[in-house]
Amino acid sequence: MPGHVIHTEHLFKQYETAAGISPVLKGINLTVARGEFVAIMGPSGSGKSTFMNILGCLDTATSGHYYVNGQDVTVLDRNQLAHLRNKFIGFVFQGYNLLPRLSARDNVSLPLVYSGASVPEMRTRAQELLEKMGLGQFSDFLPNQMSGGQQQRVAIARALVNQPSLILADEPTGNLDTATSYEIMDILTKLNESDSITIVLVTHEPDIASYAKRLVRFVDGQIVYDGAPPPRKAREAA
Amino acid sequence: MMFFSMQRQAWHAMSANRLRTFLTMLGMMIGVGAVVLMLAIGQGAQYMVEQSISSMGSNLFMILSGGTTSGGVRTSTGAAPTLTAEDAQAMTDLPSIAAVAPMASGSAQIIYGANNWATQVYGTTPSFLIVRDWNVSSGYPFTDSDVRSATRVALLGQTVVANLFNDEDPVGKTIRIRNSPYLVVGVLDIKGQSLDGRDQDDTILVPVTTAQRKLFGSQFRGSVRMIMAQATSAQAMNKAERDLNDLLRQRHHLSENTESDFTVRNLTALAEATAQTTRIMSMMLGAIASISLLVGGIGIMNIMLVSVTERTREIGIRIAVGARALDILLQFLLEAVIISIVGCLVGAILGVGGAWLVNKLMDTPVVITAWSIVMSFLVAAAIGIFFGFYPARKAANLKPIDALRYQ
Structure with a gap:
């Protein structure tokens, strides 16, 4: 599907447990065009996180098809998936997922380690992005020397370091206070608007979802709503 | 992944747990030290025997006159x-x-x-x-x-x-x-x-x-x-x-x-038998010392397995940002090989030092040959690869989502 960053067809996912087969995703059809900013909401157990993991090529669907930039990922091997994660997808996690023993700069340049960049190139690129995130003077800090908001900004810098076309953010503000959450969301909005990076975001909070341009609601492994996000009013009230 | 940055990653991991890295290396140090020392002592003994043999002269026969036989009493050779x-x-x-x-x-x-x-x-x-x-x-x-x-x-x-x-x-x-x-x-x-x-x-x-x-x-x-x-x-x-x-x-x-009425004795054959005994002794010393090298290698595997389990989440993060299975495999393998090679270098120094001490304190000849050091170096690298491979493969085959969720 040219022009579509994400396109899924009848995506099913089920887990086999001792209690029997439990379906998690029941035929998801979703298309996300380049430059969209989509928020996925839904109660716990609705399958939104599983869906995100499949979108991020960290997990595979039981059946159905998933296309990234028109490429069917169900036919790719492990190395090709690694390449896809490295070059086209940036992850932002709830728990930041930084390597505790590496400095902010080394954390940001981690994806470059696997794309064969030279060491000086890694340093400049990481420094550039940390500065863009307003963390220029923190590049030698370890993650535990920084605040949660700063760590999440390091994680965003890491997600951006290989200039991906898609950013997957799994509850990026889940561990942050309201003010810091808005800062992070402002950064993501700016990336979406000025760098036209496609963003898919999972969240529980309506005011966070209101930053997106499109809302997809999951219930019991199915999409029950696909349309406009909640109005900004919710956010201003908070 | 480029070698230089791989080395940096390995160095980070090893310096994060210095005591453990050191103790793992210690196993290799003792193993290699023992091999180098034992070979030095064994070859020293061999050298001493060969020295005595060559001091006797080479390709020698000793011809002794026969004994006398008088009234059924035979005397020793050389008597008649x-x-x-x-x-x-x-x-x-x-x-x-x-x-x-x-x-x-x-x-x-x-x-x-x-x-x-x-x-x-x-x-x-x-x-x-x-x-x-x-x-x-x-x-x-x-x-x-x-x-x-x-x-x-x-x-x-x-x-x-x-x-x-x-x-x-x-x-x-x-x-x-x-x-x-x-x-x-x-x-x-x-x-x-x-x-x-x-x-x-x-x-x-x-x-x-x-x-x-x-x-x-x-x-x-x-x-x-x-x-x-x-x-x-x-x-x-x-x-x-x-x-x-x-x-x-x-x-x-x-x-x-x-x-x-005479006896011809082949002195060189006798000497060769002695030399053979010393060679066997020397080989046995080396073999016994090799066992400690093996134990050192198993120590590496043990620690690497613990390390892989502990760093499951790290592996998950690396996979999420694009590490291939081969990258993860090489990272852990490199760690194992660095540990064994550094351990081997220090062990070789200890072995040579020990040999020097034995020579000075016990007045026993020791011979340190380049090949005994080169050999133990190669064996150490091989042990690192061999015993590092299983844990490294275990790390490389982790499923990304399982690794990321690991607490």
Whole structure:
């Protein structure tokens, strides 16, 4: 599907447990065009996180098809998936997922380690992005020397370091206070608007979802709503 | 992934848990140290044996006269005067024999000035020095004309010199052997211990004729106790042994079914057996030490397995940002190899230091060869790869989502 960053067809996912087969995703059809900013909401157990993991090529669907930039990922091997994660997808996690023993700069340049960049190139690129995130003077800090908001900004810098076309953010503000959450969301909005990076975001909070341009609601492994996000009013009230 | 950045990642991981990294290396250090030390000691022993063998001279035969049989009582070899200096002379014509030295020996009291010393006196010919591969360190050896005219000249071994002459140069001095004056014409080089532990330097050489006629005077004129013969090469040893037997049986007029009245002993074969024993001992020492190397390797595997489990989440993050299975595999393998190689280097230094200590404190010869260090280095790298591979593969095969969720 040219022009579509994400396109899924009848995506099913089920887990086999001792209690029997439990379906998690029941035929998801979703298309996300380049430059969209989509928020996925839904109660716990609705399958939104599983869906995100499949979108991020960290997990595979039981059946159905998933296309990234028109490429069917169900036919790719492990190395090709690694390449896809490295070059086209940036992850932002709830728990930041930084390597505790590496400095902010080394954390940001981690994806470059696997794309064969030279060491000086890694340093400049990481420094550039940390500065863009307003963390220029923190590049030698370890993650535990920084605040949660700063760590999440390091994680965003890491997600951006290989200039991906898609950013997957799994509850990026889940561990942050309201003010810091808005800062992070402002950064993501700016990336979406000025760098036209496609963003898919999972969240529980309506005011966070209101930053997106499109809302997809999951219930019991199915999409029950696909349309406009909640109005900004919710956010201003908070 | 480029090698330099891989090395940096490995270094980060190793420096994060210094004590553990050190203890893992310690296993390798002890293993490699033990191998290097044991090989050094084993090869030292081997070297000592080989040294004694070469000090004896190479490709040697010792021909002893037979024992007497009188009234059913047999005496030891060398008791009957069946060998003569002429036998020795005849042997020199054999093509398989390079040099021959007859020997008439006895012990005697030596006097010089106020000092006296009891030692073994050998009557022989100048070719003795060739047969035994022995040089004169000062002065000159006596000559064939000394042998012909049975002059009273002597060559002294170093131990004799040390006991009779304090700081004097013995060459040109006159000593007394059994109260007769002898002119010291030369001093022999240091030879050291023989295989059976005798001091080979505690000796005096005089012309064989002098020994026979003037020193030990035998009722059998011209008889010698034994003859030493040197074959032309190691390959000629068997032929030389046959030639010597044939020649002597013919000269002694022995018929087909008469027992020989002499014995030909292959000294080199005896020495080779000793050398073989030492080689086996040396190999066994190495083998025992290798076990500790193996234990060190298992230690690496153990720690790497713990490390993979502990760093599951890290592996998950690396996979999420694009690490391939091969990258993860190489990262952990590199860690294992670095640990084993650094451990090996330190171990080699410890081994060499230990060998030096053994040499200084216990006065045991040690030999450190380049190959024993190169070998243990290669073995260490191989152990790192071998024992690092299983944990590394385990890490590389983790499912990304499981690794990321691991708490």
